[in-house]
Amino acid sequence: MPAHLTLHDTLTRSDREVSPLDGKTLRFYCCGPTVYGPAHIGNFRTFVAQDVMRRVVEASGTPTLHVRNITDVDDKTIRDSLKAGQSLIEFTQGWTAKFHADCDALNLLRPHIEPSAVAHIPHQIAMIEKLIANGHAYAAADGSVYFRVSSYKDYGKLSHLEDRELRLGASEAASATDSDEYTKDSLTDFALWKARKSEDGENFWPSPWGEGRPGWHLECSAMILEYLGEDFDLHSGGVDLIFPHHENEIAQSCCSTHGKFAHHWMHVAHLMVDGGKMSKSIGNLYTLEDLAKRGYSAAEVRYVLISGHYSAPLNFTMHSLDSARQALQKLAKADKALDRGSALLPTNPGPFAEAWETLLKDLNIPGALGAIFGTLNKLKPAALTSDEAASTRGGLHFMLLALGVTLPPVAEDSTTEVPADIQALAQQRWDAKQAKDWAKADILRKELDAAGWIIKDSKDGFVVLAK
RNA sequence: GGCGAGGUAGCAAAGUGGUAAUGCACUGGUCUGCAAAACCGGUAUGCGCGGGUUCAAUUCCCGCCCUCGCCUCCA
Numbered sequence: 018m019p020a021h022l023t024l025h026d027t028l029t030r031s032d033r034e035v036s037p038l039d040g041k042t043l044r045f046y047c048c049g050p051t052v053y054g055p056a057h058i059g060n061f062r063t064f065v066a067q068d069v070m071r072r073v074v075e076a077s078g079t080p081t082l083h084v085r086n087i088t089d090v091d092d093k094t095i096r097d098s099l100k101a102g103q104s105l106i107e108f109t110q111g112w113t114a115k116f117h118a119d120c121d122a123l124n125l126l127r128p129h130i131e132p133s134a135v136a137h138i139p140h141q142i143a144m145i146e147k148l149i150a151n152g153h154a155y156a157a158a159d160g161s162v163y164f165r166v167s168s169y170k171d172y173g174k175l176s177h178l179e180d181r182e183l184r185l186g187a188s189e190a191a192s193a194t195d196s197d198e199y200t201k202d203s204l205t206d207f208a209l210w211k212a213r214k215s216e217d218g219e220n221f222w223p224s225p226w227g228e229g230r231p232g233w234h235l236e237c238s239a240m241i242l243e244y245l246g247e248d249f250d251l252h253s254g255g256v257d258l259i260f261p262h263h264e265n266e267i268a269q270s271c272c273s274t275h276g277k278f279a280h281h282w283m284h285v286a287h288l289m290v291d292g293g294k295m296s297k298s299i300g301n302l303y304t305l306e307d308l309a310k311r312g313y314s315a316a317e318v319r320y321v322l323i324s325g326h327y328s329a330p331l332n333f334t335m336h337s338l339d340s341a342r343q344a345l346q347k348l349a350k351a352d353k354a355l356d357r358g359s360a361l362l363p364t365n366p367g368p369f370a371e372a373w374e375t376l377l378k379d380l381n382i383p384g385a386l387g388a389i390f391g392t393l394n395k396l397k398p399a400a401l402t403s404d405e406a407a408s409t410r411g412g413l414h415f416m417l418l419a420l421g422v423t424l425p426p427v428a429e430d431s432t433t434e435v436p437a438d439i440q441a442l443a444q445q446r447w448d449a450k451q452a453k454d455w456a457k458a459d460i461l462r463k464e465l466d467a468a469g470w471i472i473k474d475s476k477d478g479f480v481v482l483a484k
Numbered sequence: 485g486g487c488g489a490g491g492u493a494g495c496a497a498a499g500u501g502g503u504a505a506u507g508c509a510c511u512g513g514u515c516u517g518c519a520a521a522a523c524c525g526g527u528a529u530g531c532g533c534g535g536g537u538u539c540a541a542u543u544c545c546c547g548c549c550c551u552c553g554c555c556u557c558c559a
Contacts, residue, residue, distance in 0.1 A: 048559075056559085063559040091557070177487060178555070207556060233557045255559030256489080262557070286489065287553065294552070324507080325497060329490060330552060337496060340508035347507080350522090375498085384498045387506030394506090399523085428521090455517055462519080473521055482520095 022073055022377045024251075025328055027259060027282035028175050032379055035074065035281060038250055043074050044082040045251035046241050046279070048258055049131070051088040052112035053097045055304040058318060058333065059288040059295050061123060063255045065319055066285045066327040068125045068421055070253070070380055076419040077377070084244050085128040087113055090135045091233050095220050105135070105220050119305050122315035124421045130244050134236040138222050141231045141239040144273050145209045145224075153272040157201065160212035160227035166205040169268045175282065176260035207265055208232040234265035238273075241266075247276020253283040288322070289332045308338070316423050317341045323382045323420060342425075347390070348417075349424040354398035355410035367412025368392055373419075382420065389416055428482060435481045439470050443481045446472065 022035045037043045047067045050056050064085075071081050088094070089109035098108035120127070145162055148154035153168045166172050213221040213228040221228040231239075241249065247270070254263065263282070270278045287294070290301040305315055320341035325331030366373035372388035375381045396409060417424070435443075446461035462472055469484045 050559080051557095060559045066559095093557095176554080205556080257554060257558050259488085260554060260556080265556085285559070287559070289552070292551080321496090329497095332496070334495075336508075340496065342508095344507050381498075383496090383507095384505080387498055390506050397523090450517085453517075459518075471520065474516075474519085475521090 022070075022077060023379055024070070024281065024283050025379055027284050033281060035070075035251065037079060038248060038280060042080045042082050043251070044245050044249045045071075045084070045253065046237070046245055046249065047083070047085040047128070047252075048237060048254035048262065049085040049087050049128075050116050051091055051093060052109045052116060053093040054112060055306065056116055056119060057295065058303050058305070058308070058322065060255075061119070061305075061318070062288040062322045062327075062331065063253075063285040064120065064125055065123060065322045065421070066380070067253050067283075068123075069323060069382060069419070070283065071126060072419050072421055073376055073380065076415065082130070082245070083126070083128040084130045084132065084241070086237060086240050087116075087131060087133045088233065088236060089113070089133050090220065090230055090236075095217055095230075098220075099216075099218050109135075119315070122305060123319050124316065124423055126421075132240045132244065134231065134240070137236070137240050137243065138231060140243050141235050142210075142224050144235065144239045144242065144269065147273040148209065148269065151272055153268075154209055155202065156226045157212075160210075160229060161208055162210035162226055163201050163206040164209055164265065164268060164272075165202065166207070166268070167203060169272055171271070172268050173264065175264050175267060178260060178264075207234060207261065209235045209269070234262055235269055237262075238266045238269040241278075242270065242274065247274040247278070249279060251281040251283060252279035253285070256284045256286055259284055283327075285327045286330045289330050291334055292332055303333075311335070313338045313342070314425070316425060317345065320345055320422065323422075324386070325383055327380055327382070344386075344390075345422070345425050346428060348393075348413075348422070349427045351393050351398050352410065352413060352424055353427050355401070355406045355413065357403045357406050359403065359407045361414055362407075362411040363414035363418055364411065366415050367408045368396060369412045369416050372416055376416075376419065385416070385420070389413070435470070439465065439468060439481060443470070443472060443479060447474075447479050450474075 023032045024035050025031070026033045035043065047064070050060060067085075071083055074081055087109070090105065094105060094109055098105045101108055103111075117127075145154060148164065149156065149162070152165075154162055154164050156162045209232050210224060210226055211229050211232055212226070213230070217230065221230055241252075252263065252266075267278055270276070289295070290303070293299070293301070295302045305318060308318055309315075317338055318341075321333060321337045322331070324337065324341065369389055369392050372385040372392065375388050376385040378384075393413075396405075398406065398409065401409060442461055442465055446458050446465070449455075449457040449461060465472060465481070466484075471482045471484055473480050473482060
């Protein structure tokens with residue numbers, strides 16, 4: 018299975034083939050979560066898109082090295098840990114565990130390396146020292162260290178922001194009134210090291226510039242250098258990270274090493290809710306737990322999250338979850354019809370070549386899903402011979418593995434236990450039906466329906482299913 | 485104001501210089517006592533608006549309108 022995945026590259030604004038620099042392993046980095054609360058489904062849209070990217074690369078025969086950090090030291094983690102009366106470590110470990118549980122529920126492959134920012138402070142300090150030595154950074158009077166943006170001519174290359182536009186940024190006014198920003202030489206300079214403040218509590222570390230803590234942007238640069246080196250294949254995150262986060266990472270890394278840093282940039286567009294942006298104040302910010310309370314599984318959430326192209330905003334609604342549930346059922350039924358008992362061999366796309374080709378073209382997941390259904394509709398699973406069914410099922414599962422889609426049990430195979438009284442009512446209805454007492458049978462069926470149960474008749478009997 | 489993304493059927497969402505995948509919903513038929521399920525069909529003369537190029541545009545070009553994101557620590 019040749020690797021031909023192409024992805025849009027934010028830096029060059031073109032679709033480029035994704036292939037490993039070393040010819041063997043695709044090494045990539047994803048900006049991970051800030052662990053100060055449960056991640057919401059918008060966060061997960063990005064992680065799911067990255068997961069499918071990885072799965073597709075691996076399915077095409079190229080191993081990967083997936084690095085995703087945990088941001089466990091920043092304003093929010095410090096603020097909220099103090100509020101919770103916990104140590105920073107204790108606090109962030111709790112939320113990291115929750116994040117992992119959610120990731121597992123969403124069928125996200127665990128990164129091969131998941132570095133923690135607090136565990137890499139020496140690496141960060143080393144990088145700052147290099148930047149100061151190179152003339153790209155300076156220590157301010159208060160003990161903070163800043164990156165001198167004017168010292169790096171390519172600054173703004175990724176986000177395509179000109180120097181002039183940076184200065185005229187809308188937030189300039191807000192920054193200028195921030196007292197601790199006075200120490201910077203230029204408003205566009207950003208912090209590499211933040212001097213200890215009283216509101217940080219006990220969360221500070223020693224450094225050549227005094228006690229303090231690392232800046233957010235630097236954490237990623239330092240960990241990338243440690244695990245992926247000066248040059249690596251691909252860097253990914255949400256679109257909102259393009260500026261300033263990724264722009265700053267490029268500046269820090271390229272000014273402290275001789276490498277080019279990431280050779281490919283993949284950015285995932287935002288998830289919208291009911292046509293607008295998610296926000297706590299509107300009350301449309303959902304976590305997996307919120308949706309579980311409404312009866313939706315993580316697999317259904319995942320399906321919704323992959324139902325739009327990663328580069329375009331995706332509108333999330335409750336109806337889209339219902340739609341996902343039905344679509345998954347349809348796939349599960351097709352799978353069941355294809356299962357004639359032979360061993361499952363998901364080694365190639367088989368008859369789903371069109372879906373696979375589509376997927377390789379800038380990770381067109383919705384297009385691929387459409388092609389999968391289109392192929393199934395054409396093939397008519399139930400009509401295939403055993404051999405055809407086996408190869409079709411292998412192909413189907415090859416695609417499902419690449420997409421990370423897990424099939425639910427087919428509704429009629431549901432293991433939900435039917436209460437004795439319901440079963441008794443259903444039996445009464447069957448008896449009435451056999452006696453051709455349609456009126457009584459219909460009344461009983463309505464009763465069952467009202468109680469949340471559906472009857473499915475066949476020639477020889479009936480089954481009771483939860484609604 | 486600058487930069488970027490997007491506007492395709494009731495909802496969601498692919499795609500293409502030659503006449504619109506797919507999922508949900510809806511709907512006709514077969515089946516059924518009637519249903520449900522399953523199976524077989526149907527459903528955008530139309531792709532934000534107005535021009536232009538072309539034999540042909542939803543797809544290319546120009547202008548406009550609307551939505552969303554970013555503009556110093558938000559996936």
